[in-house]
Amino acid sequence: MKLALSDEDAAFREDLRRIYTTEIPADIRERTREGELNYPDDLVISQRILNEHGLAVPTWPVEWGGKDWSPLRRQIWLDEMQLAGVPEPLAFNAKMVGPVIAQFGSQELKERFLPPTANIDIWWCQGFSEPEAGSDLASLRTTAVRDGDSYVINGQKTWTTLGQYADWIFLLARTNPEAPKKQAGISFLLARMDTPGITLRPIKLIDGSYEVNEVFFEDVRVPADQLVGEENQGWTYAKFLLGNERTGIARIGYTKLWMSQVKERAAQVRLNGATLLDDPLFAARVAEVENGLLALELTQMRVSGSEADGKPNPASSILKLRGSQLQQAATELFVEAAGPDALPFDAGDDIDVPTWAGEAAPRYLNFRKTSIFGGTNEIQRNIIASTILGL
C-alpha cells in the first residue's frame, strides 16, 4: 500500500498540467469554471487542441488514438483536466459512441467515423430515452424497419442533450418487435441530423435554460450501412455504453473547483462583523462536502484500479451516486452563500448583485438532473444491491 505517486506518474501529471494550462485558452478555462461555456465553439476548440496532443480520446483502442494508460493515469488525465478548468471532451463522442464503434463496429465504420468523432468534426447526440422509456430503457418503441438498403425509422426520442448542435445522432430502435424478450429486438443505428423526417424540438428547463430536446422521427430513411454491429444486438452495445458513461461521471475535479469558489465568495459576504466563511455553521457544511470529495476521490482510485479488463466495475455505481450528490451539495452551498442576492434573475448590470449570486439558484435547479441522468440514483442502488450485495 502506498499513497504517493511514483516519480513517473508524478512527471506524467506535471506534463498534463502544463499542456492543460498553456495550450487551452485561458478564457475558455475561465468560462468552464464559471459554468458559462460558449456552445458549441468553446468545446470544439478545446477538444481539437486536446486531440492534437493525443489527449481527447486516450481511453479508446490505441490504433484509434488511445493511449493504453494504466487506470491511474486515466484518472490523473481526467482529474487534472477538471482542476485546470478544461472542458471535458464531448461525452457523446468520447465516452459513448466512439467506444461502441471501436468495440463493435465494422472496419469500414471505424475508418469512417472514429477520426472525425475524436476531432469533433462530427458532433454526436444521443437517442436513447423515450417518453415512455426512461429507467426502463428496453421498453423503447421507436422502430426501424429494413427496406432494401435502408432502415425506415419512426418514433420519438427525448432528453437529447445539446442536440441543437449535433451533426449526427446515435439511437436505439426496435428492429424485431416479435423478439421473445424486449431487450432482444433492439438495434444501434447512426443517422445524420439533417436526414429528412427528423425534427428537433427544444425543451425548456426549470432554470430557464435550453440544453435538452425532443427528437421526432417520421419515415426517416437511413442507409443500412449505418447499423453498428449486428441487427438486434443493440442492447448489448447500449449496456456497454452505459457502463462507460458511469465511469468518470463523478466530476470530482469540477466539484472541487466549485468548493473553492464557494469559499471565496462566502469570504466576501458580511455576517455579524465577520464573513459567512467564518460562521461555524456554514464552514461545517463546506468541510463536510470537501471531506466527501476526498473520500470519493480515493474510492474512485480504488475502483478504477480494479478495472483490469476494461470492464466497468459495478462499484462505479458509487461514483455516479455519490458524485451527483456532491455536485448537488456544492450547488446548494452557492445558493446559501448568495442569500437574498440569489433572487434577481437575468436582471442586468444595473442591479447591484454579484454575477455568481444571480446564477446560483438556476444552477442549483439545473443540477437536480445529475441524480436522474446516466441511470437514476435509484437504478445505481439497484445495481449495487443486485450485483454487489447479491440481493
Add this chain to the structure above:
Amino acid sequence: MDFDLSEEQQLLRDVTRDVLSRNYDITRYNEIINGDLGWSRQVWGQLAEVGLLGLGFDPTEAGQIEIMVVMTEIGRRLAPEPVAQAALIPGGLLAEVGTDEQKKILDDVSAGTALLAFAHGEPRTRVTTGELETRAERNGDTWTVRGRKNPVLGGDSADKIIVTAALPDGGVGLYLVDGTATTRHPYRTFDGRRGAQIDLDSVPAEPLGGGGDAREPVARTVIRYQSALCAEAVGAMDEALRLTTAYLGERKQFGVPLKNFQTLTQRAADMYVSLELARSMNFYAAMSISDGRFDPVVAARAKLQIARSGTHIAQEAIQLHGGIGMTAEYPVGHYAARLTAINNTFGTADDQLRALTGEIGSYGTVSL
C-alpha cells in the same frame, strides 16, 4: 499509488481472522464481555503467539498498515481484547521515545505478559490538545504526577500506564507510572469494553525517555490511535452489512424474503456506499502514517468519514433487521454499540468537523 496489501500483510490478515473466528461466536462473546475481565487471557495468549501484540514496536518490521490490517479483523469479529489500547498504541509510543531500559517491558507486552495503557484524556474535556490539569512535579531527581485521567481504555488492568502531564515550565511530559501506584476506578463501557478512571495522588512517575516536552510524540500517538480505531470500525461496518444482507435473504415476511422489498435493498445499497467511503478514508489515514506523514487534518478527515458511515451503518443494520437487531443474543446490535463507542473515542464527528473548519480558509481547492 497502490491500494493492495502485500503477501505478508494478507497472511497477517488471514492469521488474525483465523485466531479470532476460532474463538468467538455470539454466545462466547456474550460470556466473555460479561465476565470480570471483559476479554479472554486465553485469546490474548494466542494473539501473542502469532506475534500480533508487538506490531509496530520495531518500525522496520511492521507499521501502521499492519496495525490497520489487524484492527480491521478485530472489528470484524468484535474481539473485546484490548489489542490497540493495551499493547499496540502505548507500546508504539514507548518504542518511539522510551529509554533502552524502559523498552525492555516491550518484550513482555509482545509476549502477552504485560499490559500497558495510554492515559491522556481528562474529565470534562473533549479533544485533549495540550491544556492538561494533570501536573508533573519535580522533587530533586525524581518526579511525581498529580491529577485525574478519564476515560483510560484498558486502564483497569494495565501494569504500566503512560501518563501525559503538564510540565512545570510549560509543555507536556510523558511519564511511566505503575498501575498499582494509582487509585483505579474500573468500569465497563456501554459496548462491553473496559476502562478506568485513574486518580494520581502525587504518585512516583518516571519520565519517558529523556523527559521534556513531548507534545509531538503525543500528537503522533493520538493520530495512530485514531487510525487504529478507524480500521476497527471498518471491520465492524463490513460485518454489520454482511449480516444485514444475509438476513434480508433469509428472513421471510408476507411469504417472501425481505430482499424482495426494494425499500430495504435500496437502503442496503446506501450502506455499501457508506462502507466503501469509510474504507477509503481508513486506507488514507493508515497510508499517510505509513508514508511518515502524521497530519491531524488527515486523521480528522478519516475519523469524520468513519463516524458518518459508522453511524449510518449501525442504525440501518438494526432497522433492517427489525426486532432481532435489538437483542443481545444477536450480534448486530453489539456492532452498533461498538461503532458508537468508537465515535466517542478520540473525537466525535463534530470534534473532527471543528478541527477541519479551522482549516478551510487556508487552502483553495481541497486535496489529499
